[in-house]
Amino acid sequence: MMAKAARAAAAWRTYREVTKPGSPGLMTRIRAIPRMVGAVMRGQYAGMGKSKLAMLGLGVVYILSPVDVVPDFLVLIGVVDDFGVFLWLAATLLGESGRYVEHERNVIQARLVEEDG
Template sequence: MSPWRFLTQLSRLKQRGGALSRIGRAFRVFGPMCMDVFRGRYRPIPWAAFGWMALALVYLVSPLDLIPDFLMIIGLVDDVFIVGWLLTRVDRAMGDYRRWKGIDDEKVVVD
């Protein structure tokens, strides 16, 4: 394997790791954010985060997919990628909330 190709592969792995970190953080932060919003502790309401999360949930349970789920593995893979992409958008939409809450953003790669 050439050094250039190795560096390209390493770069792709780091990007995916950053996306996985954002997805995990979206799951960890969304619940507490909802509680702070509903209890009136945090304003303005991050409507974009709620919208992206709703879209991810609707896509996940909807029978309409880009690739039908009856194609077993491939059908589930498109759900994972699309819902994962939507969850990275949820994480981005919660940036102001994370700063307000003091949650560390250093570990996540920013696009």
């Protein structure tokens, strides 16, 4: 029961963060995910470590894998664990990609200041 509440709270926090005025929007965050992954892999974005990126990758593999900790043939319970991982993955990716978009904006702004200065 606590895990469900924690997942719901994480989903709500993500929704509030994505819809906050001035914050990068949902599609901006989604489009930034491949750039963020590339920047992390190249060591150009220190806001997220490779270990966290690996955990996110494992989350994707878990969702796509036919092998589950709780088998899907246990109808409701088997689907709930996949959904919980999906919520965690979505909330984490959207939160991290929003921070990455802000990072990109700061880098661009710093370059413009350097060029003007």
